[in-house]
Structure formats: C-alpha cells, structure tokens
Amino acid sequence: MQTIDLRGVTCPTNFVMAKLELEDIEAGTTVEFLLDDGEPVKNVPRSLKDEGHKLLGLKEQDGYYTLLLEKGAD
Amino acid sequence: MAEQKIDLRNLKAGGFIKERGKDLFTVRLRVPGGRLSVDRLAKIAEVAQKYGKGYVHLSVRQSIELINVNFADFDAVVAELGEEQQKVASCGARVRVPTACGGCEYNPNGLIDTQKSALEVDEKLFGTATGHHKFKVCFAGCPFDCPKSSINDVGFQGAVWPSLDADACIGCGLCAKSCTEGALAMADGKPVFDAQKCIYCGDCIKVCPTGAWSAAKKGYTVRIGGKWGRRPLVGTLYATFLPEERAVDFIAAVLAWYQEKAEGAGRVRLGDIIIREGCQSLLDHLRRDFAGFVVAETVPPQVIVNQIPLPGQA
Numbered sequence: 101m102q103t104i105d106l107r108g109v110t111c112p113t114n115f116v117m118a119k120l121e122l123e124d125i126e127a128g129t130t131v132e133f134l135l136d137d138g139e140p141v142k143n144v145p146r147s148l149k150d151e152g153h154k155l156l157g158l159k160e161q162d163g164y165y166t167l168l169l170e171k172g173a174d
Numbered sequence: 175m176a177e178q179k180i181d182l183r184n185l186k187a188g189g190f191i192k193e194r195g196k197d198l199f200t201v202r203l204r205v206p207g208g209r210l211s212v213d214r215l216a217k218i219a220e221v222a223q224k225y226g227k228g229y230v231h232l233s234v235r236q237s238i239e240l241i242n243v244n245f246a247d248f249d250a251v252v253a254e255l256g257e258e259q260q261k262v263a264s265c266g267a268r269v270r271v272p273t274a275c276g277g278c279e280y281n282p283n284g285l286i287d288t289q290k291s292a293l294e295v296d297e298k299l300f301g302t303a304t305g306h307h308k309f310k311v312c313f314a315g316c317p318f319d320c321p322k323s324s325i326n327d328v329g330f331q332g333a334v335w336p337s338l339d340a341d342a343c344i345g346c347g348l349c350a351k352s353c354t355e356g357a358l359a360m361a362d363g364k365p366v367f368d369a370q371k372c373i374y375c376g377d378c379i380k381v382c383p384t385g386a387w388s389a390a391k392k393g394y395t396v397r398i399g400g401k402w403g404r405r406p407l408v409g410t411l412y413a414t415f416l417p418e419e420r421a422v423d424f425i426a427a428v429l430a431w432y433q434e435k436a437e438g439a440g441r442v443r444l445g446d447i448i449i450r451e452g453c454q455s456l457l458d459h460l461r462r463d464f465a466g467f468v469v470a471e472t473v474p475p476q477v478i479v480n481q482i483p484l485p486g487q488a
C-alpha cells in the first residue's frame with residue numbers, strides 16, 4: 101500500500117498535495133496519509149471526504165495521525 | 175421666515191452629524207451587515223469625491239461616513255446617492271443599522287445566515303423610534319462572536335445542537351480533542367456527549383471526517399441588555415435556538431417592553447432599564463410569544479468594571 105507522508109506540510113498545501121497524489125491513483129485503491137496533529141488532521145481528512153473519497157480509518161500514534169482512505173470514483 | 179434652502183425631511187431621517195467646522199456635516203450611510211455591492215461602493219466613492227474631503231471613514235458599526243459635507247449640498251448628496259436604495263443611516267434614539275459578520279457564506283465557522291437576518295431587521299425595524307435611547311442589534315454566525323453581539327441591546331449568535339450517528343463514527347477521537355468545552359470524551363472508541371457543557375459551537379460537526387455528527391437543531395442564542403461606551407454592560411441570556419425567521423418579531427417584543435418600562439426615564443439604555451426593573455419582568459414578557467425558546471432564568475446585564483474614576487483620588 102502506498103503511504104504519502106504529509107507531515108511538516110502546512111494547510112492548505114498538504115490538502116493540495118494529497119489531491120495531486122490521488123490523481124495518479126486508481127479508484128478503489130487504498131492509500132495511507134501521514135498527517136500532523138492540529139490543523140492538518142482537522143482539515144485534510146474532512147476535505148478529502150468532501151472530494152468523494154471514502155475514509156476507512158484515522159489513528160493517532162507518536163504525535164501524528166495515519167489516515168486510511170479508499171479513492172473514490174471521479 | 176427665510177426661504178428654505180434644503181429639504182428638512184432628509185435631515186429628520188437621520189444620518190447627518192454636525193462636525194466641528196462651520197456648515198460641515200458627516201453623512202453616515204447605512205451598510206446593513208457590513209456588505210454592499212461594488213456598484214453602490216463606486217457610487218458612494220463618486221459622491222464622496224464630489225462633495226467630501228477625499229476620504230471616507232468606516233465606522234465601527236460598519237457604516238460608511240462621508241466627511242466634511244457642506245449642509246448646502248445635502249439635497250444633492252441624497253439625490254445623487256439615490257435615496258431609496260441608499261437610505262442614510264440613523265442617529266439618535268432609534269433602532270440602528272444592524273451589524274453582522276460575513277460568517278456563513280465564506281467562513282467555514284458560520285452556522286447561520288447572519289447577512290439574511292441583518293437585512294431583514296434593517297428592512298423591518300431600522301429607524302423605529304424607541305422613545306428613550308439608541309437600540310443596537312448584531313448578528314454573529316457562531317459563538318466565536320467576532321462582531322461582539324453581546325454588547326448590543328439585542329445580540330444574536332448562531333448555534334447548533336450536535337447529534338451523533340454512531341454507525342458512521344470511525345472512532346478517531348478528533349471531535350473529543352477539538353471540543354474546547356470538554357463536552358465530549360471518548361469511551362469504548364466512541365464520543366460521549368455531555369449536554370451540560372456544550373456551548374453549541376458546532377466544532378465537532380465541522381471536524382468529524384466522516385460526517386457522523388450533524389445538527390439536530392439550529393437557531394440563535396439571544397442575549398439582551400448589552401452596550402459599550404462609558405459604562406459598559408454585557409448582555410445576558412434570554413433565548414436559545416430561536417428560529418432565524420422569528421428574529422425580527424423577537425426584537426420587536428423586546429422593543430415593546432423597553433418602550434413601556436423606560437417611560438419617563440429619559441435617555442437610558444435597555445440594559446440599565448433591565449437592571450432597574452429586574453430581568454424576570456422581561457423574561458415573562460418574552461415567554462408569552464416565545465415560550466419554547468426563552469430560558470427558565472437569567473441574570474442582570476453584567477457590569478464591566480472599567481476602573482475609572484480611580485478610587486481615593488484627592
């Protein structure tokens with residue numbers, strides 16, 4: 101599974117990067133994003149859901165979050 | 175009597191404030207909710223250029239003030255602005271132009287359409303004589319209260335009551351972490367809601383990545399009796415989840431109470447009348463028409479201690 105590390109990237113750049121990464125991935129594929137605590141984790145998952153992707157899980161470990169997402173159809 | 179050079183009706187409509195200089199006035203233009211079309215802005219700029227001093231002032235209550243207008247030009251100013259759409263703003267003991275944040279449309283924090291409410295109040299109540307003192311109304315989109323609604327005679331704040339769809343929750347814990355009031359705690363991987371602590375801000379709804387939280391009801395939290403100035407008061411709670419479409423009627427009911435109770439008191443603001451009459455009287459009055467929304471009890475407007483005059487000054 102592909103892991104996209106967005107730690108250290110601030111809003112809204114992290115969301116735009118996630119969006120660009122997802123463009124090259126096939127619908128139905130599961131991807132993992134690493135997100136910083138604070139604003140990034142509050143905003144990015146919700147915005148990705150608004151774009152039509154399916155959120156499978158969001159877990160905190162060692163001060164950052166791992167978002168598990170299934171790419172939605174365009 | 176000398177021939178009248180200007181139409182006094184324009185003056186009585188309010189919005190003309192005498193300046194220091196001879197014959198000079200400030201003309202205050204109303205901008206309900208702080209929003210105006212670019213066309214109107216351009217028109218105002220044109221009139222200000224022609225009759226003013228090359229600048230305008232943005233008042234703290236979101237009005238545009240034309241500075242240094244000669245009183246002989248009043249009629250021309252009013253005519254060129256087009257009086258119907260550009261009603262001059264009020265001064266004096268009247269309902270003032272309502273202020274509002276731009277919340278809902280572009281700010282993700284906005285919970286309610288404050289701009290719509292401000293326009294409605296402006297259309298239906300602006301300029302109503304109170305008989306006693308000025309009367310200010312303000313709409314904030316959420317409990318952040320950027321436009322400081324609670325220091326108005328009647329202040330509104332958008333509010334939502336959160337409700338959880340446990341099946342949609344993936345147990346990430348973000349909502350509990352985001353709730354600044356400690357109204358949410360995680361237990362067995364799901365958030366548990368403590369209604370006693372909730373301030374209806376909707377942060378949980380906004381942060382939830384799966385949409386498990388939604389608004390079960392929506393409306394205005396209403397505080398009454400605030401003002402600023404030399405002796406500041408912060409308004410206190412009278413209603414919760416007042417539906418948007420009842421805001422105008424609610425203000426009208428508060429006004430009716432003020433008009434009656436302040437009879438003979440002179441220039442006294444609503445908050446000081448509440449302190450004198452007791453808040454129970456206003457609660458009872460409002461409960462007649464707004465039973466489901468008026469709170470069981472409240473406290474008098476909160477006096478802000480501003481520390482002047484200094485104690486013990488000789």
Ligand code: HEM
Nearest residue numbers: 191192200231232233234235236239265310401402403404
């Ligand atoms: C004839 C007398 C008055 C005139 C011409 C006047 C004029 C004004 C103007 C031009 C502003 C906007 C200021 C700005 O944005 O820079 C303003 C705001 C304000 N005035 Fe007055 N004022 C008068 C009397 C009063 C009195 C007696 C009080 C208090 C009891 C008061 C309280 C306020 C407050 C608190 C604000 C700012 C906040 C708000 O509008 O709610 N004013 N006034």
Ligand code: SF4
Nearest residue numbers: 275277284315316320
């Ligand atoms: S009061 Fe709320 S809705 Fe209005 S500007 Fe502030 S945060 Fe936005």
Ligand code: SF4
Nearest residue numbers: 353372373375376378
């Ligand atoms: S509405 Fe605000 S205060 Fe209430 S539970 Fe949600 S985040 Fe907490």
Ligand code: SF4
Nearest residue numbers: 343344346347349382
């Ligand atoms: S934010 Fe949403 S998904 Fe996460 S724990 Fe709260 S309700 Fe569940």
